[in-house]
Amino acid sequence: MTTPAAPRTAQSVRDLLELRLGVPVSARDSTPTAQVTVGQVLKQDAARVFWMVINLGAFVVFIAPATGSGGPSATRGIRLEANGGTATAWWEEDGELTAWEWQSLAVGGASSLFVIEVVIDQGARPQ
Amino acid sequence: MRLYGPSSTRQFSEDRNPLIINLCTTTFPIGNGVQGVVSYICPANRRLKFFVHIVGVVTIALAAGQHGEVFYQNAGGFAGMRLWFPLASPLNTRENATSGFIYATAGGQHQIFTNLDAGAGQMHAGGMISGVEYDP
Numbered sequence: 001m002t003t004p005a006a007p008r009t010a011q012s013v014r015d016l017l018e019l020r021l022g023v024p025v026s027a028r029d030s031t032p033t034a035q036v037t038v039g040q041v042l043k044q045d046a047a048r049v050f051w052m053v054i055n056l057g058a059f060v061v062f063i064a065p066a067t068g069s070g071g072p073s074a075t076r077g078i079r080l081e082a083n084g085g086t087a088t089a090w091w092e093e094d095g096e097l098t099a100w101e102w103q104s105l106a107v108g109g110a111s112s113l114f115v116i117e118v119v120i121d122q123g124a125r126p127q
Numbered sequence: 128m129r130l131y132g133p134s135s136t137r138q139f140s141e142d143r144n145p146l147i148i149n150l151c152t153t154t155f156p157i158g159n160g161v162q163g164v165v166s167y168i169c170p171a172n173r174r175l176k177f178f179v180h181i182v183g184v185v186t187i188a189l190a191a192g193q194h195g196e197v198f199y200q201n202a203g204g205f206a207g208m209r210l211w212f213p214l215a216s217p218l219n220t221r222e223n224a225t226s227g228f229i230y231a232t233a234g235g236q237h238q239i240f241t242n243l244d245a246g247a248g249q250m251h252a253g254g255m256i257s258g259v260e261y262d263p
Contacts, residue, residue: 054132078130080130081132084132085131086130086132087131088128089128093128093129097128
């Protein structure tokens with residue numbers, strides 16, 4: 001059994017996050033494009049604690065977790081409106097949905113996405 | 128899960144391929160009946176959010192049997208606003224009116240007319256259709 005770390009003074013936002021979450025985290029971003037055929041927008045990552053997907057393009061995009069019940073469609077998924085529709089997931093609110101693989105589908109034409117993820121920093125994770 | 132940003136496909140009109148429309152004309156209507164001043168037809172797959180301003184002034188006193196009008200007619204052919212210059216209106220009789228916001232849908236024609244009876248009097252009249260045309 002490990003002994004809890006002694007309280008310390010945070011020097012940065014990263015420190016605050018680590019104190020709050022208990023593990024260090026880091027962020028990464030990507031700019032995938034949602035196509036009119038189903039494609040991956042977030043890979044499965046058990047270390048991901050948060051993500052945000054912003055639809056910057058001119059077409060509506062549906063996103064849905066890649067489960068056995070099918071990919072995203074107009075009748076299955078979360079609708080991200082064109083020109084700024086955004087969805088976020090946070091592990092404390094959304095549980096393992098945050099870590100699942102998510103797929104996207106654009107309706108009417110390809111649409112640019114901006115994706116931000118926050119993941120547990122495996123390299124700095126306390127042993 | 129939290130969702131942000133545009134809450135539906137019906138965003139602000141200014142975000143949807145906007146085009147400023149300013150149609151403004153004044154004229155000295157010929158004293159023999161209805162005369163078109165401004166005409167706007169909303170194109171296919173477009174809408175217009177606009178207002179109408181109409182104005183008129185008597186520049187030569189209207190004759191005893193002569194009256195004048197300036198009016199806006201909407202897509203249904205209904206005169207939505209009308210300025211009325213009675214028989215024998217004296218020199219410098221003036222009227223103006225401004226509408227609230229009006230919406231035009233594709234194919235709808237919106238017009239401003241003058242109507243001056245034949246006679247010795249004369250008016251200076253006109254109007255403006257001004258707004259933002261956008262994709263529905």
